[in-house]
Amino acid sequence: MSAHPTTKRFIANATEALADPQLQRAMTNVRSGFIDKRAAVAAKLPEFEALRDSARDIKNHALAHLDLYLEKYEANVTAAGGHVHWARTAEEARKIILGICHDAGAKTVTKGKSMISEEIALNAALEAAGIVPVETDLGEYIIQLRDEAPSHIIAPAVHLNASQVESDFRRVHTHLDAGRDLSEPVQLLTEARQVLRSKFLAADVGITGANFLVAETGSSIIVTNEGNGDLTQTLPKTHIVIASLEKIVPTLEDVSQILRVLARSATGQEMSVYTTFSTGPRRAADLDGPENYHVVILDNGRSSMLGTAFQDMLRCIRCGACMNHCPVYHAVGGHAYGWVYPGPMGAVLTPTLLGVDKAGHLPNASTFCGRCESVCPVRIPLPKMMRHWREAEFERHLSPATMRSGIKFWAFFAKRPALYRFATSLMMNVMGWLGRDKGCFSSVPLASGWTDYRDFPAPQGGTFQSRYQAHRKSTQNNGRAA
Amino acid sequence: MRLAQDKAASRAPRVGLFVTCLVDLMRPSIGFAALKLLEQAGCKVEVPSQTCCGQPGYNSGDRATARDLAEQVIRSFSHCDYVVAPSGSCAGMIKAHYPELFADDPNLAPKAQALAGKTHELISFLVDVMKVKSVDASFDGAVTYHDSCSGLRELKIKNQPRQLLGSVNGLTMVEMNESEVCCGFGGTFAVKYGEISNSIVEKKTGNISESGAPTLLAGDLGCLLNMAGKLAREGKSIEVRHVAEVLAGMTDEPPIGAPRVSAQS
Ligand code: SF4
Numbered sequence: 001m002s003a004h005p006t007t008k009r010f011i012a013n014a015t016e017a018l019a020d021p022q023l024q025r026a027m028t029n030v031r032s033g034f035i036d037k038r039a040a041v042a043a044k045l046p047e048f049e050a051l052r053d054s055a056r057d058i059k060n061h062a063l064a065h066l067d068l069y070l071e072k073y074e075a076n077v078t079a080a081g082g083h084v085h086w087a088r089t090a091e092e093a094r095k096i097i098l099g100i101c102h103d104a105g106a107k108t109v110t111k112g113k114s115m116i117s118e119e120i121a122l123n124a125a126l127e128a129a130g131i132v133p134v135e136t137d138l139g140e141y142i143i144q145l146r147d148e149a150p151s152h153i154i155a156p157a158v159h160l161n162a163s164q165v166e167s168d169f170r171r172v173h174t175h176l177d178a179g180r181d182l183s184e185p186v187q188l189l190t191e192a193r194q195v196l197r198s199k200f201l202a203a204d205v206g207i208t209g210a211n212f213l214v215a216e217t218g219s220s221i222i223v224t225n226e227g228n229g230d231l232t233q234t235l236p237k238t239h240i241v242i243a244s245l246e247k248i249v250p251t252l253e254d255v256s257q258i259l260r261v262l263a264r265s266a267t268g269q270e271m272s273v274y275t276t277f278s279t280g281p282r283r284a285a286d287l288d289g290p291e292n293y294h295v296v297i298l299d300n301g302r303s304s305m306l307g308t309a310f311q312d313m314l315r316c317i318r319c320g321a322c323m324n325h326c327p328v329y330h331a332v333g334g335h336a337y338g339w340v341y342p343g344p345m346g347a348v349l350t351p352t353l354l355g356v357d358k359a360g361h362l363p364n365a366s367t368f369c370g371r372c373e374s375v376c377p378v379r380i381p382l383p384k385m386m387r388h389w390r391e392a393e394f395e396r397h398l399s400p401a402t403m404r405s406g407i408k409f410w411a412f413f414a415k416r417p418a419l420y421r422f423a424t425s426l427m428m429n430v431m432g433w434l435g436r437d438k439g440c441f442s443s444v445p446l447a448s449g450w451t452d453y454r455d456f457p458a459p460q461g462g463t464f465q466s467r468y469q470a471h472r473k474s475t476q477n478n479g480r481a482a
Numbered sequence: 483m484r485l486a487q488d489k490a491a492s493r494a495p496r497v498g499l500f501v502t503c504l505v506d507l508m509r510p511s512i513g514f515a516a517l518k519l520l521e522q523a524g525c526k527v528e529v530p531s532q533t534c535c536g537q538p539g540y541n542s543g544d545r546a547t548a549r550d551l552a553e554q555v556i557r558s559f560s561h562c563d564y565v566v567a568p569s570g571s572c573a574g575m576i577k578a579h580y581p582e583l584f585a586d587d588p589n590l591a592p593k594a595q596a597l598a599g600k601t602h603e604l605i606s607f608l609v610d611v612m613k614v615k616s617v618d619a620s621f622d623g624a625v626t627y628h629d630s631c632s633g634l635r636e637l638k639i640k641n642q643p644r645q646l647l648g649s650v651n652g653l654t655m656v657e658m659n660e661s662e663v664c665c666g667f668g669g670t671f672a673v674k675y676g677e678i679s680n681s682i683v684e685k686k687t688g689n690i691s692e693s694g695a696p697t698l699l700a701g702d703l704g705c706l707l708n709m710a711g712k713l714a715r716e717g718k719s720i721e722v723r724h725v726a727e728v729l730a731g732m733t734d735e736p737p738i739g740a741p742r743v744s745a746q747s
Contacts, residue, residue, distance in 0.1 A: 014678055327664045331681040365675050367668025367682070368541060369631040390543030399543060403670070407539055411547040414503075414533040415554065428507050436742040440714045449676030454683065454711035457508070457739035464501045464510035468529050471514075 005354055007338035010361035017332040026161050027330055030152075034324035037268025038375065048264065055261050056379045058254045059315035062215075062246075066306065069215040069248045070297070076218025080280025082293035090120035093298045097122065097207070097240060098129050100294050104238045106131050106204035112222060112229035113137035114209025115153055115318060116242045116298055118340040119353070122207070133207075134199045136228040138192050145172050151334030151342065154266050154320040159333045162188065196228070206232040206290065210243035211262070211317070213295070216251045219279040220295060223262065223272040230276050239278065239290035244298045246314040258317060261377035266319040301353050309388045313348050315378040322372035322382060328365055337362060344372035344382040351389050360398055363389035406446075425466040432461020497525040498562030500555070500601075502572045503534040504703040505724075509738065512703060515730035516568040516604050522730075523612040530558040535567075536583075537575045541669055545583070552580050556593050564611070565601040568726050569702050570633020573603040578636050603633055604726055605701055609642040616649030619731035626658045626695035627725070628686070628709065630702035634662055643701060643725050650728060658693035660685070667708040683712045691718055697737075699725045710739035 006013060017023055042048045062069055074084040087093035093116075101109060109131055111117060123144070126133045135144040139156035143149065145168050150156030157165070166182045169191055182188055208229050210220040220241045222229045233239045249255055263269040282289030305311055323329040323343025334342035339359070341349050347362040356363075363386035372382045393399045413420045435441055435458020443451045450456055497520050501513040513529075520527045536551030555576065559565045567573040577598045584590040608614040625647065633639040647655055666672065666682025686709060690698050698713075698720055700706050710722035721737035736742055 011675070011677075014675070018677055018681055327666065327682045327685075328675075328678055330685075331678050365671070365678065367631070367664050367666060367671050367679075369664035369668070370635040371631070371662075371664065374635050387541060387543070390541070391545055392543070394543030394545075403542060403674070404544075407542055407544050407547060410534075411539060411544075411550070414536075415547075415550055417531045417533050417554070420533045424507055432742070439736065439741040440711065440739045442715075447673050449673035449679075450711070453676055453680035453715065454708070455714040455739060457707050457710050457714070458742075459508040460510055460735065460742070462510060464506040464513035465529065465532075467510045468513065468517075 005339040005350075005358060007350060007354060007359040007362060010336060010338055010365060013336035013338055014332040014365075017336045022161055022164060023159050023333050026159050027333055030158055030324055031330050034268065034321075038265060038321060038324070039268075041264045041268045041270060045260075045264070048261070051257065051261050052377050052379055055258045055317070055377055056315060058249060058257060059317070059378050062249050062254075063306065063311060063314050066245065066248065069250055070245060072215040073213050073218055073248055076215070077280065077293075077295055078218075080218050080293075081283075082218070082280040082295060085294060085296045087296055087298045088300070090298070090300055093120045093242065093296055093300075094122060094125040096296050097242065098125060098131075100238065100240055100292075101126070101129070101131055101205050104205050104292070106238070108132045108134060108199065108203045109205045109207055110134050110136050110200055110203040110232045110236065111140070112206070112208035112224070112232040113140050113156070114207065114242055115150075115340060116209055116244055117207065118150060119244075119300065120242075120298065122242075134196070134203065136196050136200065136232050137224070138189060138226055138228075141192055141196065142168060145169075149335065149340065152320060152323060153318050153341065153343075153345070159335065200231045200235050203232075203236045205238045205240060206234075206236040207240045207242060208233050210241050210247050210295075212249050212255050212258070213243055213247045213297075214250075214252055214255055215248055217279055219252075219277045221255060221278075222276050223259070223274070224276070225267075225269075225273045227274050230274060233276070233278055233290065234288050237290055238292040238294070239281075241278070241293075241295040242298065243295065244300065245302055246316075258377075262317055262319055265321040265375065265377040305352055310348065310352060310385060312380050313345075313352070313385060315380055316345055316349070317378055318345075319377055321375040321377065322380075325371040325375050327367065327369060327371070344386070345380075348380075348382055348385040348389070356389055356392055356396075357398055360389070360393050363387075364393075421463065421465050425463045428459045428463050429461050432459045435459065436461070494524055494526045495563040496561075497527050497564045497566050498559045499527050499529050500532060500535070500559065500565055500567040500572065500576070501529070502567055502569045502703065504707070505568060506532075508707065509703060509724070511732060511735045512568050512724045512726055515724070515726040515732045516566070518730045518732065519604065519608060519617070519726060520566060522618070523608055523614050525564075525612070528562070530562070532558055535572045535575045537572065537579075538669055540575065540579060540583070549583055552576075552583055552594070553590065556580070556590065556597050559597060560593060563600065564607065565597065566604050566607045567601070568604040568724065569704075570603045570630050570637050570639055571702050571704060573601055574632035574636035576601040603637055603639055603701065605646060605729070606633075606637060606639045606642045609645060614646065617646055617729045617731075619729055620651035621653040621728050621731075621733065623652070623697060624654045624656045624695040625697040625699050625728070626656050626690060626693040627661060628658070628665060628690075628698065628700040628705060629662045630700050630705045631664050633701055639701065643699075646729050647699070647725070653728070656693045656695040658689045658695070660689050665705045665709050667704045669704065672708055679708075680712075683708055687712045687716060687718065690720060695720075697721045697723065699723055699728060701725050706738050710737070714739045
């Protein structure tokens with residue numbers, strides 16, 4: 001999917017999603033699960049709002065001095081015996097990674113959860129090169145079995161119900177007893193762990209993402225709940241970290257601040273179960289760890305966001321809170337967005353990465369309810385940025401012609417108050433009269449998007465301004481008569 | 483004598499009522515309710531020439547049109563002590579977004595800032611600025627209240643309407659689940675992405691009917707039209723009104739989406 005975005009088909013995707021009862025059932029878990037947990041854990045921490053400010057400031061500082069911190073990071077990774085590779089594009093990143101895998105003679109690669117891997121469509125590239133990628137995060141493992149893309153940035157299989165996962169496991173894990181009980185989610189987890197254990201041991205290369213790259217130490221940090229990332233990065237001989245360049249933070253102290261808002265915003269946990277640091281390959285005295293340590297840092301258009309209206313988007317720490325709280329995401333799920341990043345953060349980021357001509361629906365398909373911004377731990381003004389995209393589309397004449405002419409028509413009147421008052425008063429009298437019996441219209445020309453699903457309440461008749469003028473005249477006359 | 487007059491004048495702030503284009507066109511009675519509430523609170527109300535705050539253009543990416551209309555509003559309302567709108571969305575547009583629209587215009591930026599500083603949504607203006615603690619109105623029965631997004635998140639309107647509704651004789655408040663979740667209106671969104679909008683408003687009307695309240699109130703006509711339209715299509719007989727109508731005791735008009743002449747007549 002990452003290679004073939006369906007962002008242009010957003011409306012058709014949404015129609016399918018809305019008609020999919022399994023998906024609709026799974027999406028109720030998002031509505032009920034994440035939101036209450038985040039609210040409860042945030043309420044328990046008096047300094048939560050202050051920590052959000054501080055997380056925002058740390059990321060802003062890092063972005064303002066991005067070149068400096070990236071250089072420092074590279075120097076520290078190198079000093080620790082690792083290698084940093086710079087990839088301008090997805091293509092370059094794939095080449096670098098395949099090169100490292102080739103040098104390692106890799107047949108099997110285990111993978112921790114990484115959205116960058118999705119962004120660069122890494123699994124397809126590995127498979128094409130004859131290397132078997134094995135996803136080790138439970139959610140990623142499930143969607144790999146189903147040949148699907150993640151539908152959420154931290155809960156890749158959130159669009160599925162347990163019964164669907166059970167039937168996938170029965171379909172694929174044919175070596176296990178057919179009569180086994182898989183009715184509880186924990187049984188599914190245990191089974192996945194068992195199956196994956198042998199793969200961890202067989203893997204030649206482990207690939208993980210990174211939640212943070214720490215400039216002062218050259219460390220990369222991953223935050224997980226399953227511990228799969230640790231096994232992915234310590235067991236194979238070669239560990240590759242793939243991360244986009246905005247993951248950089250100056251110091252460990254900065255990381256510890258941001259961690260306090262990350263898990264709380266993401267899953268409503270105070271901390272994730274595992275927070276794992278890796279710095280270079282194993283040293284002589286280390287008991288375990290990889291012999292080779294590589295970091296691939298991806299740009300893929302991000303540096304072009306610096307200094308623009310979209311720079312703030314680079315603060316994103318991929319917590320998923322914006323989609324967890326998004327009514328549009330709740331309605332259609334992540335796949336409808338048609339590419340790697342769904343929800344409000346995807347609506348801002350995807351047009352940057354794919355082009356607004358391809359992903360224009362995403363920033364338009366928002367009610368601007370603002371709930372995403374109200375929960376974003378780094379206070380990204382997501383609606384404002386979606387509006388920037390709408391402006392860019394409007395300027396480049398990419399917005400639909402009907403909408404443009406509609407706006408121009410409306411603006412023609414709205415800019416001429418006297419004409420507007422005259423025309424609207426007339427029109428509202430007619431509409432009020434037409435609608436007086438039923439109180440609603442069941443269809444309105446050019447507004448089938450509304451009236452296919454709900455009635456359109458009829459106006460009262462007349463406008464406030466015309467009635468107010470009449471009302472003033474009559475009170476003045478009464479005053480004079482008295 | 484002169485002094486007393488000045489004092490009286492200073493006690494009655496000059497409020498420019500920005501009724502909003504939706505109220506102007508669709509439901510003038512909300513404008514009259516706002517007028518009454520403001521006058522009861524001791525304001526001297528006027529209705530300057532107006533059309534629209536520019537939000538439809540602004541949210542469609544048409545910044546130039548938005549600026550033209552915003553300039554029109556700035557010109558019409560600058561002389562007022564306060565600008566008050568019976569809508570969190572339009573008040574939010576003037577308060578939060580006009581300064582941003584003119585940020586790069588040294589001539590208009592200060593004017594936009596000044597207007598933003600004195601613009602308020604109706605109910606929060608009554609409670610927070612005019613210090614109104616109660617209203618003189620009656621309404622029989624239970625109501626549930628939807629927190630419209632801009633009012634809630636841009637202007638922090640949450641308790642003000644509940645406080646005043648609490649003072650209405652005979653009225654009981656029943657909170658619905660997820661009252662802070664969007665109703666799916668979103669202006670042109672409701673038409674452009676009708677199917678998604680429908681899925682969102684369906685969840686909302688579900689929460690509304692589950693509350694058991696026979697009346698739904700909110701502070702934004704756009705959201706009210708959306709919810710009333712859905713409730714009507716679902717055949718649910720829940721009455722829908724703007725909160726100002728109830729607070730002003732002006733509930734003679736049929737509710738939103740209800741027939742104006744009875745079927746028998
Ligand atoms: S935009 Fe904010 S809320 Fe959304 S994933 Fe990024 S950090 Fe989290």
